[in-house]
Amino acid sequence: MQEFETKLNETIEAGKMLAAIAVVADVDGKTVYRHSAGKQNLEPNAPSVDPNSTVMLGSAGKFITHIAAIQCVERSLIGLDDPAAIEKHLPEVAALKVYLPSDDEPGFILREPTKKITLRHLLTHSSGISYPGDEKLEKWTQSDKPAIDENAHIIVKIFSMPLLHEPGEGWTYGSSVEWVGLLILRLTGLRLVEFVQKNIFDALDMKMSTYYPEKHAEIWAKKLQMVNRESGVLVAEPDDTVQGLTCSVGDLQTLLVDLLGQSKLLSQPYVDEIFKPQFVRGTPTYVGVREDIRKLGKSVGVPTTLANPPVNASLAALFVEDGVAPLSNFPPGTLTWSGMPNVIWAVNREKGKAAIFATQLLPVEDDEIIAVAMSFMRGAWKSH
Incomplete structure (x- = not known):
């Protein structure tokens, strides 16, 4: 050394x-x-x-959030390859559309994905979800987007954006893990910080x-x-x-x-x-x-x-x-x-x-x- x-x-x-x-x-x-x-x-x-x-x-x-999510899988709260669970607990994610560039105004189109997002997609960054401000979504960012309910969770407000590719058909390092934190809340009733404290930090002293x-x-x-x-x-x-x-x-x-x-x-x-x-x-x-x-x-x-x-x-x-x-x-x-x-x-x-x-x-x-x-x-x- x-x-x-x-x-x-x-x-x-x-x-x-x-x-x-x-x-x-x-x-x-x-x-x-x-x-x-x-x-x-x-x-x-x-x-x-x-x-x-x-x-x-x-x-x-971030891997700590991933471990917490896998603990939820181990407790049979969700499956790694269960799109129905994502639709139930993260309907906002299930509703995300795929972004495609276009020569016509406003410079892009949004279409329904042909595949459904699973927890495995979220954990492996293959969901298609990027980060806010991604230059690939610049045209969409500058467009008139539908309003999000002001009472929505902060994760929903910040990280709702089109998919850059079909789920499982590419790799995009982005905000999938933030959505996993919200998923854990809805699966367990505990905020991510509470779940991690109890099941990871306390468990390992x-x-x-x-x-x-x-x-x-x-x-x-x-x-x-x-x-x-x-x-x-x-x-x-x-x-x-x-x-x-x-x-x-x-x-x-x-x-x-x-x-x-x-x-x-x-x-x-x-x-x-x-x-x-x-x-x-x-x-x-x-x-x-x-x-x-x-x-x-x-x-x-x-x-x-x-x-x-x-x-x-x-x-x-x-x-x-x-x-x-x-x-x-x-x-x-x-x-x-x-x-x-x-x-x-x-x-x-x-x-x-x-x-x-x-x-x-x-x-x-x-x-x-x-x-x-x-x-x-x-x-x-x-x-x-």
Whole structure:
């Protein structure tokens, strides 16, 4: 790990990042490697970074919503391939139409999909649902859209948009997981944050994890400061940037390790399902995820120049399928994902290993930080 530690120190000393924490754990939860460097915040007399700091996860925490949804499947509240359940509990999603560009005004047409959305589609980002502001939907965004009931749930108000493709006929990284949160509410009567607290955080004794870090003094006090590099200078991000799912590095380690061995969260068949590639080779979904990861994949170890990245989708994250991801050394069978403040995790059952790289720096997928993170990952998957 000498290469990583040297690169991390050089990057911090050059003022390009504030701090980072890197951890490797085995199937028994034992920490086999831990290294941290830098300062906890930008104050002149700031202490050294706490190796168990709390960090906002961003998209790196989406897999927790996926696990919660699979817990609902395990309890027979919904099936993975049950469109009728989506129609019943998420009628707003079932009603979404497919967007097609058109030469006629207003520049697009909307048509009924020929396939119905399932929970599997939502969990694998193959539903066709994008994010608000997607440039592919620009014409629709600028058009006169039907009004949404002012009493509708906030998820419905924000994320109701046309599908970019037929369900199961492409891959679009978007707001499917936000809809899954609403689905969990309607299936269980518990808001996502309540369901996760009870069934994941409490179940694993994750006391330093919350969706509301600003309301928990101990969690807030241990946060690694979020910074942004502007014109080569690190500046503090406002506190409202540090909202949403926040975990200590130790809690994140506990959660990932749970997927390696005898899980407390899911029965073995459902853990097995999480570690399966979901898309069949040659299908539009398979082609779609590989094409998009060429644009999005730096933080999961895939160079943008790689013509055919070795990835697939799982029910919870990205799945490294055939061959090692070049930048990261992730072996086949690895689940991995990353989040906005350059938090990256990876877990592999065959190797019995989980690895975490955590910092709190914007912009997302910053080249300088990704180079440091990939240096760590290469060492982690090679030497332990």
